[in-house]
Amino acid sequence: MKLLPVLAALSLTSAAIAQTSPDKPTKPYNVLFIAVDDMNDWVGCLGGNPQAITPNMDRLAKQRAMVMNKAYCASTVCCPSRSALLTGKRAASTGIYGNRQNIKNAPKAKDVVTLPEYFSKNGYFTLSAGKIFHKHPSATGMDEGQWAFQQVASIGGGNKGMLWEESPSSVLGVKSQDEPQEKGEEKETARWGACKAPVEETKDYLACKWAADQLQRDFDGKPFFLALGVSKPHLPWIVPQQFFDLYPLDKIIPTEIFRDDLDDIVRKDGKPIFKSSIGSFAAIDKANLHKQAQRAYLANISYADHCLGVLFDALAKSKYAENTIIMLWGDHGWHLGEKTKYGKTDLWEESDRVPLIVSVPGVAKPDVKCDGVVNLLDMYPTLVELCGLPANPENEGRSFAPLLKNPTMEWNHPTLTTYQYKNHSLTDGRYRYTWYGGKADGAEELYDHSTDPMERKNLAANPESKEIIAGFQKYLPTQNEPDSPNNKLSAADKKKMRSEGKKGDEE
Numbered sequence: 467m468k469l470l471p472v473l474a475a476l477s478l479t480s481a482a483i484a485q486t487s488p489d490k491p492t493k494p495y496n497v498l499f500i501a502v503d504d505m506n507d508w509v510g511c512l513g514g515n516p517q518a519i520t521p522n523m524d525r526l527a528k529q530r531a532m533v534m535n536k537a538y539c540a541s542t543v544c545c546p547s548r549s550a551l552l553t554g555k556r557a558a559s560t561g562i563y564g565n566r567q568n569i570k571n572a573p574k575a576k577d578v579v580t581l582p583e584y585f586s587k588n589g590y591f592t593l594s595a596g597k598i599f600h601k602h603p604s605a606t607g608m609d610e611g612q613w614a615f616q617q618v619a620s621i622g623g624g625n626k627g628m629l630w631e632e633s634p635s636s637v638l639g640v641k642s643q644d645e646p647q648e649k650g651e652e653k654e655t656a657r658w659g660a661c662k663a664p665v666e667e668t669k670d671y672l673a674c675k676w677a678a679d680q681l682q683r684d685f686d687g688k689p690f691f692l693a694l695g696v697s698k699p700h701l702p703w704i705v706p707q708q709f710f711d712l713y714p715l716d717k718i719i720p721t722e723i724f725r726d727d728l729d730d731i732v733r734k735d736g737k738p739i740f741k742s743s744i745g746s747f748a749a750i751d752k753a754n755l756h757k758q759a760q761r762a763y764l765a766n767i768s769y770a771d772h773c774l775g776v777l778f779d780a781l782a783k784s785k786y787a788e789n790t791i792i793m794l795w796g797d798h799g800w801h802l803g804e805k806t807k808y809g810k811t812d813l814w815e816e817s818d819r820v821p822l823i824v825s826v827p828g829v830a831k832p833d834v835k836c837d838g839v840v841n842l843l844d845m846y847p848t849l850v851e852l853c854g855l856p857a858n859p860e861n862e863g864r865s866f867a868p869l870l871k872n873p874t875m876e877w878n879h880p881t882l883t884t885y886q887y888k889n890h891s892l893t894d895g896r897y898r899y900t901w902y903g904g905k906a907d908g909a910e911e912l913y914d915h916s917t918d919p920m921e922r923k924n925l926a927a928n929p930e931s932k933e934i935i936a937g938f939q940k941y942l943p944t945q946n947e948p949d950s951p952n953n954k955l956s957a958a959d960k961k962k963m964r965s966e967g968k969k970g971d972e973e
């Protein structure tokens with residue numbers, strides 16, 4: 467969304483993040499690898515919504531990190547996005563396109579050495595809390611915290627502290643109509659409200675606190691690779707009231723809605739591909755709850771930011787402050803009214819663009835917004851290069867370590883986002899080209915971000931677009947692996963998940 471700036475600076479935690487040393491550390495780098503589930507660019511330093519109150523991520527960017535302003539996911543829903551970045555392979559190469567598929571059951575992915583496994587094999591101590599892999603209990607490759615919530619569960623005592631204690635009367639959300647779902651995707655209903663639990667007893671706070679506590683220890687003399695998954699702002703948007711209170715409802719400026727926006731995305735026969743009102747849009751629109759829904763999403767991002775502040779502060783005070791890389795990313799974007807949609811799972815900018823904030827002491831200058839086009843798939847080879855590990859020839863991404871050293875260098879070529887079999891979108895930092903080879907007989911979209919950042923006018927049918935489109939088509943994958951089998955967890959895996967308090971139904 468594009469709005470006029472609103473004064474909204476509120477510090478939720480006060481300790482400053484240490485300034486980075488100008489020199490590259492002599493000790494090996496540690497890695498803090500931080501996933502924030504379903505967080506789009508509604509973060510202060512990313513500029514997607516000036517109403518966002520995210521003092522901790524903003525301070526991270528100001529004091530020790532570079533903001534990758536044009537970062538894109540490999541796919542626009544949890545499992546394929548995370549599977550791609552963790553295996554270092556595109557969805558089209560592994561056949562993992564949806565949340566019901568799984569690295570473990572995909573013939574082209576099950577034997578790939580994942581990012582944490584690669585660090586573990588190369589002398590790193592690896593550990594994690596929160597969701598990093600998607601529904602994948604036994605292949606995380608971590609030395610500790612084998613499954614997402616193990617450590618948090620042990621801190622909270624069984625399930626206590628992990629589950630959101632909902633107060634039904636305060637849950638304001640709406641149920642979406644029984645609209646047809648994309649094949650293989652789970653249905654999501656927009657629900658929001660305040661939880662009764664104080665912030666210190668909530669899941670993400672406990673996960674961040676756990677990660678913060680790890681920074682007080684040693685790791686058998688090894689550098690560490692610590693992966694942390696923050697669950698909000700994933701639905702349901704239920705966090706303590708204090709985060710809703712940051713955003714008075716009457717001050718919320720909702721997204722501008724263009725109701726005819728999807729009409730120009732058509733099949734060869736001229737019929738529109740998409741019906742208007744996607745996801746929970748129809749229900750939210752009918753009840754006129756756009757302000758409430760968008761406030762809830764903002765509140766959930768502020769909550770995630772508050773929890774992350776605990777970790778950032780702990781790092782600044784720890785002995786690892788000067789030689790730890792932070793790579794903070796969102797797994798895909800999210801629509802909040804744009805293109806008459808609430809949700810993810812498509813190939814427009816709002817779903818494809820992700821937060822990527824990178825701190826590399828002595829290498830990446832802080833307080834810089836880099837316009838180099840990068841993909842979350844590129845994180846694997848980038849971290850490998852920055853940490854001085856041997857390159858992994860299996861990686862399909864491109865290391866952006868050179869870009870971190872020189873953020874204005876010549877860099878861009880089209881980067882790929884895929885949603886389901888053979889539907890691909892490419893962006894080069896100016897244009898977005900999308901080809902629906904899988905579901906709409908090769909229908910196309912082309913947008914020029916230099917004049918149309920909200921992708922309102924589809925230029926694909928214009929004769930003068932021909933050459934631009936031909937340039938992009940060279941970058942479409944030549945291999946489109948068929949859908950890998952649906953995820954069928956073994957009885958042992960299910961038991962393990964249950965014993966660790968994981969319900970197994972989150973995306």
Ligand SMILES: [Ca+2]
Pocket residue numbers: 503504543544700797798973
């Ligand atoms: Ca997600």
Ligand SMILES: [Ca+2]
Pocket residue numbers: 726727728729730731921922923924
């Ligand atoms: Ca349009």
